[in-house]
Amino acid sequence: MKKITMIALAMFTAVGAGAQTIYDATNIAQKELNGTTRFVGMGGAMGALGGDISTIGTNPAGIGIYRSNDAMFTFGYSMTGTESNYVGNKFETNKNRWSFDNAGFVIASKIGNHTPLRYVNFGFNYHKSKSFYKNMTMQGLMGSIDNQYVSQVRSMAQQATDAAYAFYHRPQYDYPDQGAYLDYGRKDIYQHNYAGWLGTMGYQGALVLEDIESEDYNTYLPYIPSEADAYFLSRERGGIDQYDFNISFNINDRFYFGVTLGAYDVDYNKYSLYDEMYAYKWEGDGQIYEEGYSLESFNRIHGSGFDFKFGAIFRPIEDSPLRIGLAVHTPTYYKLTYTTGALLTSDLFLPNEAGDETLTRTTVDTYSALGGRDMDRDFKLQTPWVFNASLGYTVGNNLALGAEYEYEDYSSMKFKYPEGDEMAWETGEADLCMKGVSTLRLGAEYKPIPAFSLRAGYNYSTAAYKKDAIKALPSNSINTDTDFANSKSMNTFTLGIGYRFSSFYADLAYKFDTYKSDFYPFYNDINGLVTPPTTEVTNTRSKVLFTLGMRF
Template sequence: MKRYLSTALLLHAFMTYGAFAQDSYDAARFASSDLNGTARYVGMGGALGALGGDISVMSTNPAGTGLFRSNEAMISLGLLWADDGVLGKHSVRPSIDNIGLIISSRVATEGQKGLKYINYGVNYTKRANYFSNLNCSVDNLNGVFSQTNQIANLANTCYDGNFESWGLLADMSAPMFDEDGNLVHGGIINEDESGYYGVGAEQAEYRRATYGSNIQCDFNISMNISDQFFFGLALGVYNIDYNRESLYGEIGTDGNYYSLSNWYQTTGDGIDVKFGFICRPIADSPFRFGINIHTPIWYSLRDQNGAYLSSNGNYISSGDGGVFDYSYRTPWVFGLSVGHTIGTNFAIGAEYEYSDYSTSKYTTDDGYEDAYFRQINDNTKRFLQGVSTFKIGMEYKPIDAFSVRLGYNYVSAPMKSDSYRIIAADSPFTETDFTNWKAINRITFGFGYRYKVGYIDFAYQYSAQKGDFYAFDEVNLKPTEISNNRSQFMCTLGFKF
C-alpha cells in the first residue's frame, strides 16, 4: 500500500487543500463575547441594560445612551492576565478596552413633555479578547490511545488506489516514496498490506497560545421621551483577528517520539444592528425595565493554517493549508433587564440574555450553502446549544463624588458535553484537539471618583471557566480537565463638555 509521489498526486493535493476547515468550535468562539467596556460598566458586571447612562451599554441595549444629558468622551486602558506564558507568548498583555464619544442634543426645554433629547454616540470596544495560554499533560493514554490512530484512520479513508482525496494531516504523516521506491519523507504512522495503523502512546503533552481580538465599533442614536421612554439603535461594525499556535508531542510505546506544530489564523469583518428600549412604567418611580434585540452578525472571514512535523528531533514534513474565504452568521440575541435606584446613592441592575448558538450558519463567501457547509451546519445544530447569560451589579455612593461597585456574571456552556471535532479526510485542518468548555463565572468590583468636568474609574474582573480537553478524537479516551482563568484590571478616564 505504499504511497508514491507523482505529478497527479501533487496536483490533487493542491486542489484538495482548497477545502474548508471550519467547524462548530469556531462557530461557538465567534458567537461569544467577553465582558468589556468602561471600568464602571465592568465593575457593575455589565448589568446596565435598564439603568443606562454608560456608553458601554450601547453594545447591549442601545437605548441606554438616551439617559445622557451632556456630552462625554472617555478612554479605557487595561491589563489582562492569563495562565503562564507558553510558546514564547507572555502571560500579561496591555489592552485598549474602550474609546467613546457621546453628543447629547436637547430638543425640549425643561418641564416639557415629548421628545427631550436626541443623543448620538460612537464607541470602540473589544467584543472578545482571544488571549489565553494552555500547558497540560494528556492523561489516560495507557499505551493504547494515540493521535496516530486518528491520523491512520484518515489516511485509510483517503487512500483509494488512485492517490485521491488526501487531506493535509494524513499527507504529512504518512510515508511517501518516489516512483523508484525511494523514501521522500517518513511518517509517524505505519503501514502493512491491510493499511495504515498507529502506535499507542505512553505519554503526551500539549501547549497552546491564542491571541488577537474581535474589535467592535458601534454607531448609535437614542431618544429620550418625557424621561420615561427611551429608544435606541446601534449599527455595529466588527473586525476579527484570531490567532492560535499549538504544539503536541507524543512518546510512543516503541520508544519513538514526535511533535506536531500548528498555526491557525482567522481574519475578517462583520456587521449587525441592535435595537433597544427602556421604560419607566410609573413616571414618578425610579424602577425601569429594558428590552434589547440584536440581529445576527454577518461575517466575511478568511482562514489560513499550516503545520510542521518532526520525529525523534528530525524534520519529517510541513504543509500550508492555503487560504479559505467564507461567510459566517451568528445567532440572534434577545435580552431583558431591570434596574432600580434608591435616592442618589444606590443603584442595582439585573440582566438576562439568550442566544441559540445552534442556529449559527456557515456559507460560501457568496452566501451559498453547499454540501460541505450543509454538513458543518448540521454538526453545529447537533453540538451547540442555547446560551443564557445572567448579569447582576450594584453601585453605592458613600459620598456624592465616590462610588463603589460590585458585579457577577454567569454564562452557560455553549457546547454539549458529548461534542467532538470532526475532521474530514480531505481537510486542510491539521489540529485534532478540542475542548468542551463549561460555564463561565465572572466576579467584578470597582470604584470611581466624579468631579465637575469628568471622572476616573477603576475595575477588576476575574473570569473562571473549566473545560474537558481531548488531544484527539477517541471514544474511550477520558478527558483532561483544564481551566481558562483570566484577570483584568482597567481604568477609565472620562470628560464632560
C-alpha cells in the same frame, strides 16, 4: 460522546475542503464583559439603567438616557491563567498583558423641554469585545484501551482511510486523470480538496501505513510501537475590535429608543504543538534512541463583520424610578479567512538501503509543499441572535440596582461558502454539538457621598457546548490541530470605585472570570477507536481597568 461512521465522514469530500470548526466559530461568537470601568464594575447590568457608553453594545436605548456630552477612554491590565490536570500531571501557564479597552463619546442634542421628543443623542464607541490571549500545556502517558495504544496517529490513519474510500467512490468526472486510488505520495496533494491534511502528513511522515494484507486498497493503519508519552502546547493571540455607531431618542423622559450599527474586526492566531514519544531502544554503542513525532499547526482567522442592535427602555409608572429594558441583536455576519500551515517531524526506525533499521528523521512541511505559502480558505459565519431583558431601579441619588438576562442559541450558528451556499458539515456540527446560553448579570452602585461611588457585580453564563460535543473533522479537512475544549459555565465577579470631579471623572474596576473545561488533544471514539482520558482545565482571568472621562 457521539459516534460518526466512516461513510458519514467520507461523504463530505465532494464538497470544498473543510477548514473552520465549531470551536473556532464559538470562540469568535462569544463576547466577554469589557468596556468602561463603571460598566464592568456593575457587572454590565446596565441595560435598563443606561447612561453609560458601554450600553451602546447591550441595549442601544441606554445612550438615550444621556443629557450631556460624554467622552472617555479605558485601558487595562489582564492576568490569564490556565491549570491543566491530566491523570495527576498538573501544569500551570500564565499570560499577562496591557490592553487598550475602550474609547468613545456621546453627543446629547436637546430638542426641547415641552416637546414629546426631548433628546436625540449620537454615540460612538470602540471596545475590545474579545481577547484571545491564552497559553495551555498538558502532558502524560496516553495509556491503552482493549490492547490498543491511545494515539493521535489513529486519527491520521482513520482520516486517510476515509478520504481514500471517498476518493475511490467519487463521481467519474472528478479528477479523471488520477486513477482509481488516492495517491498520498503526490507532491501536489495539498492543493486539492480530496485528501485531509492530517492523514496525508501521517502517511508522508511514515506514521500511517497502507494495509497491504487487506483486499481493500483504501485501508490505512497507524504505526504506534508502544505507549505514547504525549505533550501538548498551545499559544493563542489576538482579539476582536468592536466599533459601535448609535442614534437614540428620549421621548417624554419615559420612553427611550436606540439603534446601534456594530462593526467588527477579527484577528485570531493560534499555534499548537502536539508531540508523542515512544519506547526506548538500545543500540550497540550504548546510546538510547527514542521514536516519536511532533506536529506543529499554525492557524489564523481574520476578517470583519457587522450587526444591528435595537433597544428600548421605558418607565411603566411615571412617578417610579423602575425602568424596564428590552433589546435584540441580529446575528453578526462575518466574512473571514482561515489561514493554516503545518509541520510534522517524525523520528522512526526505518529500513535503509542495506535493509537495516536506523533512526530516520522525516519532515513534512505544507508551506514548502504549497510552494512557499500557507493555505487560505474564505468562509462566512453567522452568529446567533441575542435577546436581552433588563431591570433598573434607583433609590434617590445614592443607589442604583441593575439586573439583566440574555439568551443566545449557539446551535443556530451558520457557516457558508463565499458564494453564499451553506456549509452543511459545519452547520450540522453546530446543531449537534452546541446549545443555548443563558447569561444573568447583576450589578449595584452606591454613593456614600455624591462624588464617590462603590460598585459590585456578578455574571453567570451557562455552557455553550453539549456534554458529548467533539471536534469532528471531515475526511478532506485541512485542519491539523485536533485539540478541543468543552467549556462549562462561567462565573464573573466585579468590583469598582469611581470619583467625580466638576467635569472629569476617574473610575477603577476589578474583574475575575473563572470557568472549567474538559480538554482533549484529539478524539478517536469513531468506529471503535480509543480516546485519551479527559484533561481537567481550570481557566481564570483577572483584569484591572481604569477609565478617564469628561462630561460637558
